[in-house]
């Protein structure tokens with residue numbers, strides 16, 4: 143038996159790979175227009191980082207982390223990153239930016255790992271393009287992040303629905319949590335087994351239950367508990383979204399699965415991916431920098447599920463074949479050396495060249511040139527070399543001409 147890939151892990155090939163790159167490249171270009179700059183952080187971090195930020199009771203930390211002990215003396219517990227936010231916050235604090243220059247705007251792009259049950263749009267290794275903004279406690283920043291996501295989805299030609307909510311802050315959320323706990327205890331016999339577990343450990347998560355969807359309709363809503371400041375903040379977010387022409391719905395059940403959120407949370411939902419419909423998700427996390435040992439600096443951000451967006455875009459759109467301009471055929475060793483020089487000249491002139499194997503006959507190589515869809519076959523043998531020329535065969539029109547080596551680049555570069 144051959145060695146196969148792991149369950150939930152993907153090889154992304156051809157048009158699918160191109161779709162993923164297009165999502166990443168477009169997100170990068172849009173982020174740069176919002177004056178957001180790249181940060182690169184490790185794939186491996188200490189487990190505590192996620193326990194203290196994403197939350198010990200979150201599914202991500204409790205059930206889904208790829209965690210293992212290092213071979214050092216301390217058996218340091220490590221984890222493959224399940225999300226980017228904690229690592230970016232750690233890096234921000236470690237670089238001393240929370241003190242020296244707290245207002246920072248970062249984006250990151252790369253693989254994340256979660257040991258989830260694989261299905262369409264849900265993988266164990268997937269890619270996120272994330273944005274994290276520090277030092278901006280204002281509602282305008284939350285709104286701008288959603289406007290940015292809207293810009294991106296428009297550029298990609300994707301329809302989404304924005305769902306938003308406010309979870310309140312340290313002042314008003316305790317009352318909401320207490321109300322949920324009370325509601326949960328009163329309804330405990332109707333709730334699923336997971337919810338029994340959630341109830342005492344993290345009652346907010348009751349609203350997130352995928353089984354008790356109908357039952358939690360009657361549960362308390364965070365928006366009914368907001369203090370004056372949080373209500374105002376949420377009001378401004380909505381006004382600015384409406385002003386920018388970004389439609390949204392308020393979903394009071396949107397508590398998100400990670401522990402660090404306060405005030406604004408949001409998701410962009412696509413109808414084109416099946417049940418894994420959240421293609422972008424994020425929110426505000428004003429206490430997180432402090433929780434991880436930094437100063438009291440506000441934070442807000444989001445992450446795009448790159449594969450989910452690529453799936454929603456239908457890879458078919460990207461099935462354009464990448465064909466070379468020139469298939470270079472060298473017959474004999476001396477010709478091969480000259481051909482390699484010629485290939486370099488052509489490539490420096492931005493011409494796509496595939497040097498064919500020198501170990502096959504001319505006929506087979508011409509068939510190969512045809513198969514890979516090359517526009518020209520450029521043939522260089524001992525005779526041509528002696529005369530300082532090459533045969534340029536136009537495979538589209540089946541015409542052939544002999545041209546001096548010095549003129550090959552300009553002959554091929556001519557628009558066909």
Ligand code: HAM
Pocket residue numbers: 224225226227256258263264265266267268269270272273274399400420421422423424425426442443444445446447448449450
């Ligand atoms: P999240 O909701 O866990 O949030 O993930 C963000 C997005 O990543 C999801 O909406 C989804 O599109 C994608 N995603 C998550 N898990 C998978 C999976 N197993 N397979 C494929 N795609 C997946 C976060 O990760 C937060 N760090 C977002 C954030 C940034 N909040 C503030 N800043």
